[in-house]
Amino acid sequence: MIQKLWKNRWARRALVLLVGALIWFTPIPWGLSPDAWQLFTIFITAILAVLLDALSIFTASLLAMIFAVLAGVMTTEKAFSGFSEDFMLLILSAFLVSKGVVASGLGKRIAFLLIRRFGHSTLNLGYCIVATDALLGPAIPSNTARSGVLYPIVLSLCLDTGSNPDEETRRRSGSYLMMVSIASLTVSSALWLTAMAANPIAAGMGAQYGVRMDFVHWLLVSSVPSLLAMVVLPYLLYRMFPPTAQETPEAPRAAAEALEQMGALSRKEKIMAATFVGMVLLWGLAGLLHISMAIVAFMGLAVMLLFDIFSIKSLREEGGDALETFIWFAIMYVMSSALNELGFMSTLGKQIAGQLQGLSWPQAYVLLILIYVLIHYLFVSQTAQLLALFGVFLEVGVNAQVPVALMAYMLAFATNHFAAMTPQASSANVMFAGSGYLNQQEMYRQGAVITIANFVVYMVCTPWVLWMGG
């Protein structure tokens, strides 16, 4: 009976509404203002609806915005302000640019060039995947989109090396390469400010605390832990869950053939590559030149439109998901930032920090990040968790004397490095999880190993931001 009810989406919706109403009418704690409490209620109810799959995150965001405006706890102006935020438009424009990058075949060419040169062993193939992913990172701001570039390459690598998605041969190279891909995406996303859609949001929230999180700083801070993780993860997986095939002489041969078939770089590919490099350079120089990163991405998009690398037709046909992301990101970001402005984050932060009394800041730092990571067993969307919890955790950390730059960067990195935890921990995992090379149990076990390794590497290395002077 209860199970049957649970399967009914409207029943779950009613439950969510009930919980929301209960919170709404709870006596307001900690001297919060009614506005802050009501906005919190709306926000947390929306998140709950998503966690229980009562609503899609898009619908939940819309409804939350509408409620908040009608209840008078947020002005319409504030509700809409996210749509013109610089970093929201960076996400939107870079999202559109990445569609051109993906379609151009640039990713395939990079991968095959690496494999032709280095791909004679399974371990090396793992490193080739990691390198391709990291190189594509800056211009593909969606880890899910990047997984779509990697997946067909990885799949053909598996098949070329005699590993099929069946019990006899899947462990030859396939299981290993698929899991390396999942691991790789966690790190490539943490490496670049523009490699994951939620990163610019984290940067925007960090900036509210005075933390410098521009393209260059992000890369500098992230490079130490991320490069180490890129070296460690493929090796660790190789040792702990060894593929049965070690040598893969077929792979470089197949890559050479594929490159021959692709022919020389076409004019469009050259322009695309130049645009790619130009964008990354300008992003790096954006702070110095005082150009907005979104304007740089729009420049890249304009070049691609001028040279027909990306067409208006493609925009119309494929722009829908960019619009979807843009709308719910902008709404949820604004709600999260409004909660902050109404003093909710700081009050809640102080309350929790009170519980941490007696801990030194390094202890608090480790404990908070550990909790933040473990909570991701609940969340499906990386961005939703960031929007719901980044602000609170940052506030708590600051109250517990953790240096703010360290806390902000670490939370931002954690939002990426915990993405291998479960098959559903990131939408970037979906294709690999469904490849047939990995079963659920393996994914949970190896996902836990990757998450622990990432946790340790980033925990130990990120503090070098302090040495940089924060």
Place this chain on the structure above:
Amino acid sequence: MIQKLWKNRWARRALVLLVGALIWFTPIPWGLSPDAWQLFTIFITAILAVLLDALSIFTASLLAMIFAVLAGVMTTEKAFSGFSEDFMLLILSAFLVSKGVVASGLGKRIAFLLIRRFGHSTLNLGYCIVATDALLGPAIPSNTARSGVLYPIVLSLCLDTGSNPDEETRRRSGSYLMMVSIASLTVSSALWLTAMAANPIAAGMGAQYGVRMDFVHWLLVSSVPSLLAMVVLPYLLYRMFPPTAQETPEAPRAAAEALEQMGALSRKEKIMAATFVGMVLLWGLAGLLHISMAIVAFMGLAVMLLFDIFSIKSLREEGGDALETFIWFAIMYVMSSALNELGFMSTLGKQIAGQLQGLSWPQAYVLLILIYVLIHYLFVSQTAQLLALFGVFLEVGVNAQVPVALMAYMLAFATNHFAAMTPQASSANVMFAGSGYLNQQEMYRQGAVITIANFVVYMVCTPWVLWMGG
């Protein structure tokens, strides 16, 4: 040689760039600030590029924004501000709602109900089309989208009444009904604030001059000329270009059959219809209740998502064109409004008004609207013309003592009522023009008749806004 060059898009782009450079380095006239002159240059060059088909309007807008920001004549903040404008988000959200309305089959049902009851003559069928179009208007803010709803209904009407797209039978009823559809769209778009995407932009610009252009006021002012035009146009076309079939007893029979096939109103259709009515009511009450019209549209969208009338999947697949429109609208609107803020419109307005000295305001009013309408022979996009010229013409009119409310409403209506002028005068004409029932010559001739009739009707009736106290 020149013709061949002209066919090359890059040659036309070079030409546009050259013209732009010439304007840029022209000595600045009328004591304008350099910023105003440079922004004007960028804006007019973008418009020129679109007129010469050197660039799509999307690419032209992007490039114009990038140039303006890099040249320092517009801040990034200003450039992006359009994305969070209330009426831009109204356009975006209503655009998405309309996709659900179109998919729901509501338009078809309304049309068939009318035809079953009234459709026994060709003239009456014309009025059925006009009524359907006007009823759908408020919830389909794109005249092009509405043309997509009407077209299949009109086509099946033609075929049902024995009129095929061939020389023998096309004049039976087809040519007439297709042309009535084109005429109808001009009026339905002018009738409702939310029936054409550019209307809310006009309302936003009018508001800057203190003109009240909300949903109810718009409808009140527009109703007198629009209802008259709805009565006049089908009759006028019927008299001047008579269809050879006058009685159409087949049409009500076919409509009855179609209704039978559709069956009773489904649950989804009922919810859709209720949402539709609810949205229109709330739009009407928006001013009184102090709710933003965009929030109302988002409410409609949320209801449709909740009840699966519109799905996230459809949003992803079909949202691309909404995103395209949203981006270029927002950019072009901001540039146009920035030109206004920099004093360009008022200076140019005074200059042109100087030429009109000696004219009484009614003379100036007629002359200005006439010029505004005639210029549309050049423009493909109604919105582009509005963005480029609405501000200037409004300013000139005000300087020539034309009451501002009259001038603002009349320019807004004209932007709709001139849409039948040429086959390419509106993208809403495309399907009818390509139906095979009309040749180019007929479309230009009948288009001129419609435009003249609209011009006279709106010119004579719109001044009742003055009687309303403007």
